[in-house]
Structure formats: structure tokens, C-alpha cells
Amino acid sequence: MRDYRQEFPDFTPTIYLDCAYQGPFPRVTIARIGQAIELKCHPERLGESDYFDRPERVRKRLAGLVGASPSEIALTNSATQGLGIVASGLGFEEGDEVVISSSNFPSNLFSWLHLRRLGVRVHVVRPECGQVRVEDVAAAMTPRTRVLALDWISYTTGARIDLRALGELAHRRGSLFVVDGTQGVGAIEINLHDLPVDVLAAAAYKWLLGPYGAGFVYLAEKVQDRLDLNVVNWLSVEGSDDFDALPMDQFTLPKHARVFDVPETANFLNLQALEASLEFIQQVGVQTVNGHCTQLLDPLAKELTRLGYTVTRATDPGFQSTILGFHSGSLEATTALHRKLRASNVAVSLRQGMVRVSPYLYNGGADIDRLLEVVRP
Numbered sequence: 001m002r003d004y005r006q007e008f009p010d011f012t013p014t015i016y017l018d019c020a021y022q023g024p025f026p027r028v029t030i031a032r033i034g035q036a037i038e039l040k041c042h043p044e045r046l047g048e049s050d051y052f053d054r055p056e057r058v059r060k061r062l063a064g065l066v067g068a069s070p071s072e073i074a075l076t077n078s079a080t081q082g083l084g085i086v087a088s089g090l091g092f093e094e095g096d097e098v099v100i101s102s103s104n105f106p107s108n109l110f111s112w113l114h115l116r117r118l119g120v121r122v123h124v125v126r127p128e129c130g131q132v133r134v135e136d137v138a139a140a141m142t143p144r145t146r147v148l149a150l151d152w153i154s155y156t157t158g159a160r161i162d163l164r165a166l167g168e169l170a171h172r173r174g175s176l177f178v179v180d181g182t183q184g185v186g187a188i189e190i191n192l193h194d195l196p197v198d199v200l201a202a203a204a205y206k207w208l209l210g211p212y213g214a215g216f217v218y219l220a221e222k223v224q225d226r227l228d229l230n231v232v233n234w235l236s237v238e239g240s241d242d243f244d245a246l247p248m249d250q251f252t253l254p255k256h257a258r259v260f261d262v263p264e265t266a267n268f269l270n271l272q273a274l275e276a277s278l279e280f281i282q283q284v285g286v287q288t289v290n291g292h293c294t295q296l297l298d299p300l301a302k303e304l305t306r307l308g309y310t311v312t313r314a315t316d317p318g319f320q321s322t323i324l325g326f327h328s329g330s331l332e333a334t335t336a337l338h339r340k341l342r343a344s345n346v347a348v349s350l351r352q353g354m355v356r357v358s359p360y361l362y363n364g365g366a367d368i369d370r371l372l373e374v375v376r377p
């Protein structure tokens with residue numbers, strides 16, 4: 001197996017097992033940012049293509065990564081922005097309903113809870129042991145449910161939901177299925193055209209190894225037609241690429257998700273970095289990322305269980321992810337364990353009473369052994 005550690009900065013003395021928190025830049029991305037800085041230092045070298053071609057290349061790469069068409073991808077600055085495009089664009093009215101899960105990350109909670117101000121009823125499903133069950137969601141849905149919004153991968157337990165079953169349920173009930181894919185895209189293969197998913201929003205700063213402040217949202221064509229556009233990005237209108245003769249009192253919007261792009265889409269520093277990281281991931285392959293993480297997490301889950309910890313990792317590989325959570329029964333003990341790990345230079349997160357471990361290509365078996373050494377009673 002190829003050793004990927006050389007492709008990343010050296011974390012010594014830290015053992016970094018927290019990609020679900022921030023994915024670091026690979027070395028190729030760091031080099032590419034140097035080029036972006038050059039462009040800003042020398043604006044005379046900026047071409048009109050820098051405003052249009054790069055966003056389109058990034059859009060194409062993202063579409064390829066998730067099995068969508070480029071015309072269904074809007075470039076955003078966060079998962080929140082992607083979800084907000086839908087929450088604010090669907091024209092919710094008093095009496096409409098939305099179903100969410102308490103296990104969602106706040107981006108996928110507050111975007112919907114905020115609709116309560118309009119008289120929208122938001123039902124919150126509370127999954128036991130972090131697993132969102134189809135029957136619980138079905139029970140929360142009514143004929144007024146317009147959106148079912150769930151996280152693909154739980155940011156705490158790493159549990160993966162059944163996108164097909166939940167999406168089919170949503171569609172049977174006449175609802176849209178909106179997914180936050182932040183903790184999965186880049187680490188787990190996905191083919192959106194083969195799934196009943198209408199919207200998928202993601203931040204790029206974790207498993208896409210992108211900069212903080214970049215993301216995307218997949219908007220299925222039929223959803224775009226239903227969305228009201230709240231902010232017009234002048235660079236997305238027809239003819240905006242002709243800087244000498246920009247449209248003035250009339251403008252035409254293309255039939256394309258790019259109309260929902262974050263303004264100043266071509267943000268050089270962010271997009272150059274994201275493009276380089278996407279190239280890296282696609283060269284390595286999402287399957288390789290997943291396989292590598294699985295090889296590290298499987299024995300870790302086994303050993304933690306043997307040591308008496310409660311581990312959140314599905315046994316069925318179809319529901320596993322590249323995140324594992326574990327706790328030791330009491331919140332105090334788990335918090336102390338997390339402190340001990342940090343003090344021992346093992347970087348993991350504490351989330352909702354659980355120690356969260358999320359390795360990546362730069363980790364090896366020795367890193368897992370070190371973690372186990374620290375948590376062994």
C-alpha cells in the first residue's frame with residue numbers, strides 16, 4: 001500500500017486523527033495556494049478566464065465526485081449556505097411542515113428551525129443510539145411535510161443513514177429529501193443520480209481537504225425550478241463574461257445551478273486550493289480513502305470494545321463511515337479520557353459525550369496503536 005504521509009505536512013509530535021474536524025491541505029494544495037497569492041500580488045496577470053474557467057472546473061470535479069451534472073452544482077461558502085438556499089427559496093407558508101433529526105449538525109437544524117417564525121411546524125426525530133430509523137421518520141411525516149432534512153453521516157457517532165430508504169419514503173410522501181453530506185463526501189463514494197436525493201449540501205474543509213469557507217450544494221434540476229432566487233450574483237447572469245459590455249437594465253438568468261453560487265465565486269485563494277485538493281482526492285480515489293480508513297478503524301473498534309468502551313461503529317459496512325465514536329459510560333470519565341488523549345498529543349474531538357476518531361490517508365497502524373496505548377486502563 002502506498003504511503004501517503006509524505007503527501008501531507010508533518011504533524012509531529014501530534015498524531016492527527018481528526019479529519020472530521022478539519023482536513024489538512026495536502027502538499028500539492030499548499031503549492032497551488034502560492035500561485036493564488038501570486039495572482040493577487042500581480043493583478044495584471046489575472047485574466048477574465050480566472051473568473052469563469054476555474055469555478056467551472058471545480059464545479060465539474062465536484063459533480064464527478066458525487067455523480068451529478070455540473071449544471072446541478074452551486075459553489076457555496078459552507079454547508080449552511082447550501083441549506084439556506086433551499087430553506088429560504090422554497091416559499092414556506094404557515095402550516096407547512098419539515099422533519100429533521102436531533103442528530104443533525106446545527107447547519108441542518110437551525111436552517112429549518114428558523115422557519116418557525118413563518119408558522120412552519122418543524123418535527124424533530126430523536127434517534128436512539130444515533131441511528132435514524134426509517135419507521136421513526138415515517139411516523140413524524142404528515143401530508144404537510146415539504147422537506148425531510150438529514151445528515152448523511154452523523155458528526156458525532158459516524159452512523160450513516162440509509163439514503164435510499166429515507167429518500168424513497170420522502171418521495172412517497174410528496175416531500176423533498178435534503179441531505180447534509182459534509183462528513184461523507186470525499187471519504188465515501190456516492191452517486192446522486194442513482195439515489196432519491198434532491199439536495200445535498202457540504203462544506204469542503206473536512207473530507208474534501210478544502211479551505212475553510214468553501215463548499216457546494218447539489219440541486220437536482222427539478223428542485224432548481226422550485227427555488228426562488230433571493231440574491232442575484234451578477235457574475236452568473238448571461239453575458240457577464242463580457243466585461244466591456246456588461247448587461248445593464250435587463251438581465252437573463254441561465255437555467256443552471258450556478259445562479260445560486262456564492263457571489264465572488266472565483267475567490268482565488270479558496271478555489272485554487274479546493275481545485276488542487278479535489279485533483280488530489282480524485283487521483284487517489286475515494287474508494288482508496290475509504291479502504292484506508294476502514295483498515296484503521298476496524299481493528300480500533302474491536303480493541304476498544306474488548307477494553308470495555310462503548311463504540312459507535314455499525315457492523316454492516318453499508319452503514320459505516322470514516323468516523324468512529326466511543327465513550328466510557330460516564331461523561332466525566334469520557335471527558336477525562338479526551339483530555340488525556342490531547343495531553344498525549346493524540347488529536348481527536350469530544351462531541352456530545354463521545355470521543356470522535358476520524359483518520360485519513362496520512363495515518364497508519366502506529367497511530368491507532370498510540371491511541372490505544374493512551375486509553376488502555
Ligand SMILES: Cc1ncc(COP(=O)(O)O)c(C=O)c1O
Binds near residue numbers: 080107153154181183
Ligand atoms: C455534518 C456537518 N455539516 C456541516 C458542518 C459545517 O457546516 P458549515 O459549513 O455550515 O459551517 C459540519 C462541521 O462540523 C458538520 O459536521
